[in-house]
Amino acid sequence: MMRVSVRHTLRTAALACALGAVALAAPARAQEAPVPPKQNWSFNGPFGAFDMASVQRGFAVYQNVCSNCHSMNLLHYRDLAGIGLTPEQIKAVAASFTVPLGLDDQGQPIEGPALPSSQFRAPFPNEKAARAAMGGALPPDLSLIFNAREYHGDYIYALLTGYADPPADMKMQAGMHYNKYFPGHQIAMPQPLHGGDVSFPGNAPNTLDAEAHDVVNFLAWASNPEMTTRKQIGVRVVLFLALMTGLTYAVKRQIWSDAH
Numbered sequence: 001m002m003r004v005s006v007r008h009t010l011r012t013a014a015l016a017c018a019l020g021a022v023a024l025a026a027p028a029r030a031q032e033a034p035v036p037p038k039q040n041w042s043f044n045g046p047f048g049a050f051d052m053a054s055v056q057r058g059f060a061v062y063q064n065v066c067s068n069c070h071s072m073n074l075l076h077y078r079d080l081a082g083i084g085l086t087p088e089q090i091k092a093v094a095a096s097f098t099v100p101l102g103l104d105d106q107g108q109p110i111e112g113p114a115l116p117s118s119q120f121r122a123p124f125p126n127e128k129a130a131r132a133a134m135g136g137a138l139p140p141d142l143s144l145i146f147n148a149r150e151y152h153g154d155y156i157y158a159l160l161t162g163y164a165d166p167p168a169d170m171k172m173q174a175g176m177h178y179n180k181y182f183p184g185h186q187i188a189m190p191q192p193l194h195g196g197d198v199s200f201p202g203n204a205p206n207t208l209d210a211e212a213h214d215v216v217n218f219l220a221w222a223s224n225p226e227m228t229t230r231k232q233i234g235v236r237v238v239l240f241l242a243l244m245t246g247l248t249y250a251v252k253r254q255i256w257s258d259a260h
């Protein structure tokens, strides 16, 4: 009996130590990369919606800059109807890219202008080619990157604007760039945006800050194209439930009014 309880105590103590170690390790890991500052996103909150003008500018940033290294395999050009492009605009955007179009009658691979039904053109034929071109690093597919990273838009914005000279005591590996917000601070992606990389219609600002905000808005839409509709339905459902609660309460009072 005694031995069992000693063993039990030991086991509990070991478990407590293990949990303690995990709890201590967590803040240490968090210190590696600072928490990105919160940004003001129009899609935050229960009434949030995408700023579609910004999403469209963000697509231009992706198309002109990011798409040189990053694929977005889950998107097809026709999906751009979701950000307000007309069928003619979509045709024109698609046609400006040359993509593989399957095989011809002799079984030879053919290429041609993309169609609205084509997948977004990928910059590299496969992962090996991407790594070979990027010194071993793999630019991740950006279709779902907004959802995939902790702190979502705040992180991606901080990453894009977080390049700086490395501290004097930091030894950088060859081909790596210092970034305040990337875990470990050494990233293989060279600073992609500097401001003035893309000119927008209507002379919308194209500072580094504006371009980074716009491309994050686009990536947020790409990961959650149904978000605005989902939130609108949510608000209507809550209103409906509130109304039904009032109504059923009134009916209950009416039915039981004799008994009181």
Ligand code: HEC
Residues within 6 Å of the ligand: 061, 062, 065, 066, 067, 068, 069, 070, 134, 137, 138, 139, 140, 145, 149, 156, 159, 160, 186, 187, 188, 189, 190, 192, 193, 215
């Ligand atoms: C010259 C090629 C290149 C361009 C242009 C480029 N990237 Fe990257 N990107 C990379 C590489 C390589 C990585 C992988 C970095 C690593 O793992 O060290 C990366 C990683 C990322 C990541 C993931 C970071 C993480 O937490 O893992 C994001 C997000 C990203 N890029 C966004 C963008 C956006 C947005 C643009 C356009 C504004 C862009 N990139 C333009 C090469 C590029």
